Amino acid sequence: MGASSSRRRRDDYYPPPHHYPPPPPPHHHHHPPPPPPPHHRPPPPPPPSSYYYHPHPPPPHAYHGPWHPAPAPPPQQPQPTALTGPPPEFVEHQQAQKVKNYVNLHKDTIRLVPDGADPERRLVAFTFDAITDGSVTIYYFATEGKDCSFSSVYPELQTPTKIPFEKGLAQRFIQPSGSGVDLGFFSLDELSSSSGEVFPLVVYAEAYPSPEEGGPSVNATRAQITLAVLEKHNNDLQVKVMKQILWIDGVRYELQEIFGLVNSTEADVADADADDTGKECVICLSEPRDTAVMPCRHLCLCSECAKTLRFQSNKCPICRQPVEKLMEIKVRSPGP
Template sequence: MGHTGSVQRGNHSARRNPSGALYGEPVGAQHRTAAGHHTEYTPAQLQALYLSRGRPDMGFMSNQAMVPKEVPEMQQTCTVKNHVNLKKSTLKLVPTAEHPEKYSLEFQFDATKPCRVLVYLLGLEKIDDETGCSTYALQRKDTSVVTQEFPEGLAQKFNLEDAISKSDEGDKQEQVELFDFSAFQISELVYKEGSLRFPLIIVLEVLGSDANPQSQSTFCTFLKNANDAWTVKMLKQKVQVEGLTYELQEIYGIDGSLAAAPKTNNSGNADGDASGDQKTGGGLDEIDIPDGAECIICMCEPRNTTVLPCRHMCLCSECAEALRKNSSTCPICRTRVEALLQIRVESKEAHDSKK
């Protein structure tokens, strides 16, 4: 009645005030409407209208959605063979039995070639401006680099106490000691964001005569737990191969996935001869996909595509192509998609045939 009208939809009603402005409409928009101009809502105003059960003009909302969006690019992986790898889950500090205030460093690693382990307590990273390669030094003169050589082998174990005992037997290196954190300032033992000074740097370096030997570097900081004991935490890892440096990034979901889609040529057929249950040009229809390794969209193909920058590996090739053209957010975390990374692993048979 009078100046107030209502529109009934179900159990809800949207009321209009005498000025003709929508209930819950942003103040700035009301003045423009009263003046007779078409209301232009910002995304924040549209959200306010939605939350207040308002009903903005549907034709206007369609115009808002017609903004051209950039289609994420699809990238293919380039395989880099890493001969040494530190298993970060095995990295730990262990209090010694004779001196509980001192700690030994332990970790496991794999090496497909003979290598050496170098441990820098309070290390400094130096990056070459031209090549981007890193070299390492000690921050203090009263510390020394722990060095120990290992043959090739998987699941090998490094123990600082063992390295000390070998140095006592006459190895040509300076005397090394257990980690005694009481001799250092807290600021030296905890990493400061953006600095090239790291509390701990562990380098696995392949032995050989190459001027730029392949290596993997693990950068760590120290932390105190609830029991006032020191622990070690990995910050990042880098790999140097043929004079190039790569920083390793975690891919979420790769452990349970197949990550082995056959690489296709321009004609659509799989490269090389298919073997086992895979027929020529047959794709992946007969692959037995383990539980948890399937694409989260179609649930019938193995996932082999990672969303960037969030690094969720959750899509198969076909669903990734559809996502690239029709959507802009990750199906796991809803982060904006900037690129898609397809991971293809060469089969053992194909690798052997190239030898």
């Protein structure tokens, strides 16, 4: 029994550590900090945070009964998420209305030439096509009035006169000598700007169709109006066309170029026979192009792909500009 007790003491015995921590410095015991100097001020009030303040008393503790686990809800199938973005804006799809133009001025050929009788004056010259007889009227510094009529803001400068022409293709027109204007009286800013809807140069080409060609309203006006400004290049005035207007049976149309539209001239027909590439829809690459994207005016789609594009995108496939509407243009294919 004695041996058992001695063994138990040996089991509970732990040897002392090899080193003890150093004692604290002497000033901790022999030099306590001096007391603060006495003062006779009242003790400061406790900080506001020590007070308990709450605008509303705490709610009473609710009694909770024994806890019973609620039945687990049935598993739900995950809903498929659409990978597409927000739907594009709706794009209007229109069909172009066919309008017969009786006279057409080639706007890239219009220019000013000096008058042989008076070199200070300038005469207007250009190339045009006409399927009927008609007349040309030249206006300087003119503004548009009612029913697409024009009048000069300087009536003393020139008296507009109608110059007749006969029907024919690729005709050359030149203003009669003596009917031009000396433009040296005007500043370059006046000649090169169209501010206030006053255009320095207006060419009014009017057609006179015969009763067989005119249709139901023979007496209605059919004209093409070219509005231009004059810019100085290499010490000479050059014509810059701003826009062209078509006035047919009391309706005003503003002409715009369509990029990709094939002309039906004989030269283009010969080129089409030699090489017919580049005229297919840029989406399906099989159907001919017959729909233009507005306002960029790229003729690059077929009618079926244009209908699909209305609900999938609002960007032009060529220039990526926003699409406001689609214009379907039925182009007659040349015969064999």
